[in-house]
Amino acid sequence: MSLINIALSGMNANRVALDVTAQNVANVNTPGYSRQQALMSSVAGGKYDFNSPGMGVEVTSIRRVTDQYLVKQTWSTASEANYSAGYLSAMSQLENMLGADGFSLSAGLDSLFASLNDATTKPESTPLRQQVINESEALARRFNTLTESLHNQHKDVHDQRNAVLSHANSLMANIAQVNKQIVEMQGTGGNASQLMDTRDALIGELSTIMAVKTTDQPDGSVQVSLASGQPLVMGSDSSVIKAIPDPSDPYLADLHIEFGNQTFAAKGDIGGKLGALHDYQVDVLVPNQQAIDDMARSVADEFNAVLAAGLDLNGNPGAPLFTYDPANPAASLDITNITADELAFSADGNPGNSDNLKDLIAISNKPVAISGLGSLSLNDAFTAMVGETAIKARQAESDYQAKKAMSDQAVAARDNVSAVNSDEEAANLMTFANAHNANMKVISTANQLFDSVLQLF
Incomplete structure (x- = not known):
């Protein structure tokens, strides 16, 4: 037997x-x-x-x-790759926007100063004066449309952040639930492999949103936290991440993590897509909005100040050409209801005098203070903004390619250990099938021996 x-x-x-x-x-x-x-x-x-x-x-x-070190490498590299991808996408959109002809402030400034130069040939000419007003209005429209596009991108980043946070909160709740199922299954001696794969996939997806670190617990659960240490998942309990609007700008927000009755501020490098959205918005988008506001304010103030020092065709003191709301200069920049005759091109009241007109032209080379760019001319300021954006976009592209390659390598290393190899499994099928059949042959042989013994009696 x-x-x-x-x-x-x-x-x-x-x-x-x-x-x-x-x-x-x-x-x-x-x-x-x-x-x-x-x-x-x-x-x-x-x-x-x-x-x-x-x-x-x-x-x-x-x-x-599985090799959890390799799995964690896929999470960390995925976080870096998705940060780079998100940052590159935003920078590329900004680069295309600033490079579009309709948004080019340099083109608008060139056209305005060209019209002023044309007016020097005959300062009293009504058509030439009207052309200056027309180009001034066209420049104002460029400021309006550009800042509106930046504002729309600003709002879009805000909407993306809310969507990403909702997804992250759902993932964390799912990880906590799978943690609970794994602990229960291992407690009853069951095979929790599929649940562990599911949990790894959920954590991997969460890592694309933000950089996370994990700690294995003795009961089979995994503790998940931000790279800076704030808790996200502990056992069967999960956090909720909320975006608290900035009082000065409803589209900016600080992230707070609510875990039970405790609230933690998310500080430091968040990583992942969420980190890319934050860094682009705070480090690139908002500073550019401020710089364009400074440029709009400088255009209006410089032109209006020079015009106020001159006289128009009727010998009256110069009227302002531009108007704006100090709280939002670029979006509100417009021209006044000034007429061609009211442009103060003359310094002495003589209709043919263009001394004040020359002062207006000189604004093109006058340094003005622009946030983040220093003191430089209006045209140079926008050119510098476009150039800096192009450089950052190229750097973002290079960084993305490198981080994507690292992420692909990490996935390949994990798959080399854990993924199914069809050839290996085919060989296993033959090995185990042959062993199974051999054991059946042993049983058959045992029965024959038993029958032979019975025949002796």
């Missing part, structure tokens, strides 16, 4: 191994699946049965083939 029992144990063990192999083959194309192995151990014979070779074999456990 020992012969049959030993063979039965071999059949059962190899059947389990075949089931595991079949599961691996079935999931050969499942993203994030970690292949499994049936671990076998010999069953010892009786304590006092010195002639027993053993009692067969048993499957002690089903091993999930």
